[in-house]
Amino acid sequence: MSDKSINRDFFSRLNLFIQTHTALMAVFIAIILLIATFIVSPSSLNKVFFGNIILLTIILSIPAAGQTMVLIGGGMDFGVGAVMSATAILTTYTMRGQNGHFLQVFFIAIAIGAVVGLINGICSVKIGLPAMIVTMAIANIVTRMQYILTDGVLSGSASPALAATVSYRIFGVIPAIVMYAAIIWPITFFILNKSRYGKQLYMVGNNPTAAGLTGVKVDKIRIISYVFSGVLAAFAGILGAAYMATARCQIFDGYAYDSLIAVIIGGTTFAGGTGSYAGSIAGSLVMILLSNLLTSFNLPSPMRNILNAVILILLLMLYNRSKSVRQ
């Protein structure tokens, strides 16, 4: 009996700790996964491994930035994967392996992301449709457009110059994509923590009624969060294309779920009003390390996916928290 109660006490304390230090917990889980990876396959302890982990984490952290904003504001964006795929295809289709189309690709991609985000925002915030349904439906349209553009055929590839800005290893280890992270991470941090917009976003997510009565334009703030999400996903799509060189339709669709889970592991909640981008970056690292670890087991791919899902569900259970109760 007493054993059981001690156990329960331990778990409830662990649970409390996890819930109050979510970002730190994500880092902690990442370290465990890293150690596990070295135990399972010691040979992976090399430059290439580290480079890849950094590169993939950064790519995931970009749509996760938008997802973090949307979730803090109390929304949800299931469309980031489709936007990434679309701009990846736009990149390879426009560049066709030639240097020199970067600005053109960049501006069109950002415009696509902004428009999709705006539509998502207006439909879910202004019109009041459920965010999950709307963002999925819009994502579906974005996906179909990829097929219309390419006929479903693999065509073109990212320019070598663009690919180099992502995959080139500085000192043979650090991928060049850190340059992009050096721009996007601080900007996201600024938006969430140092700008009025960020402060309003947290207020809106925590208590929209109070935010409105305090003078915040609640709808506008929420819609902007979707636009940010669309734009960031669009940019991530370009980098993704640069990394993969070629892009087929729906290539990055999985990022919708991956970014969502990464953000939640990082401590942002569906209830809104809380979360941090640092947590989301750590959450992205967890996602990448976990998938990498499972790959090193040499399991058939369906088994790997099932295992991945099971572990994620177990992880998320640790984060299970009820919606913040107001007396």
Add this chain to the structure above:
Amino acid sequence: MGEVICLLEMRGIDKRFGAVVALKNASLTVKEGEIAALAGSNGSGKSTMVKVLAGLVAPNGGEIFIDGKKVEIKSGTDSVKEGFATAFQDLSLIPTMSVKDNILLGCELKTKGGFVDEKESRKVVQELLDRFHIDCDPDDYVQTLMPSTQSMLEVAKAVFRKPKFLLLDEVTASLHYDEIETLFGIMRELKAEGVSMVYVTHRMNEIFQICDTITIMRSSETITSGQVSDFTLDDIVYYMTGAKPKHHEGTGEVSAEDYTDRELVVDIQNLSIAPKVKDISMKAYRGEIVGIGGLEGQGQSEVIRAILGAVKKDGGSISYLGKPTKYKAPADGVKAGIGFVSGERNNEAMFPIRTISENIFAGNSAKGKLFKFLTSKEVKKFSQDAVDTYNIKIGKLKDPASSLSGGNQQKLVVARWIAMKPNLLLLDDPTKGVDIHSRQEIHDIIRDCAANGMTVIISASDTEELMDISERIYVFYEGEVAAMLAGENKTPEHLVSAMMGIKSSEKEVE
């Protein structure tokens, strides 16, 4: 009369919600076929008494007897079993269901085969609607009906259950004159059938019109009870408030000369907001603390929110600094230099999971360029200053706001706005559920600001608070200004009688 057994008796009922005492040794007796009025001012516990009988609130102590037998009412089911049916003030109808389904909810008529008997259902519901003169189809959805029709329906639903005891909690608040007549007719019929009724109201004339006995509550306690015929209007008001009402002539609009030297900040003319606000005109001058008094729900909140732009007006005009306002959202009002403090801090003011610092800075966050760089230093200084100036008791600035006590949360919300130096500060019952010490501190802060030229409009349900803080008081009754009290007219007695809607004309009727 000693041999008449009380059909329903509540004895020594206690109820505490946390530290808040809602009922203290409260009692109520009702005989068969009697209409018992339950009267009391805001928060006196009358609705809680009804909820105890309806099985919604479990008392901490006390006994309930029916027919001399002790009963336990632990749930809504128990309440129905003992023969109670309740028409609630805030309605128990399901908006997305039809009139018929609402009325028959839980007592659906079945055919022999066990299916719902549609034909019979329609017939009985139509009969009920006819009896109540409710003009709607049994298949209409409740949400499409007028508020007054919904209230009638709420009563009809309760009556349909053929109760031994009918509990009516302020059901006439949104009813029209003819509907009230219909209702009273039905109440008399039920009375003749031997149904006992508990009738909660704050309309004094209704008590004299329909009730046999009266039980008066004040500050969670039963103060007195007896036959209505033994009470005068002034007696009832005295027992409800502890102050003798004084009748005075006219509403005493202060002559314009007194204010010619002061800038008119808010000028409201014939404002109407359906359904509660009918015709409100009021003014507020620079550096003045204007009180809005009245029983709960007389339109105070709506008027205050309309000034801010949080509620759309249906008619009339609101001018701010000489210009008519066209605010689409509170954000427009805030931009124009208006601050708003709500007494409903959990729902309308606090960001409980955000830090104390962020909560204090919220008004500043809401106003200004969206992507301007804010340094932590700036935010911290702003909040630390507010904490120091307004003496808010906190742990650390980084703690979540939910860690503060109610009084300190409210001080925080007031400080949030005052630190923004608004031109006009609106406060809607700002010291609701706030301890007396914090209340005093909040009052001091408000007075200080008014002295420095801020215009303050404050609504409060507490008469003492209003008397204490406001220069002039507009008393709302049924969506209209019942009286404007200023100078010598501003006495607790006048305030109380105006709150009860007692006008000089009614005195003559007495």
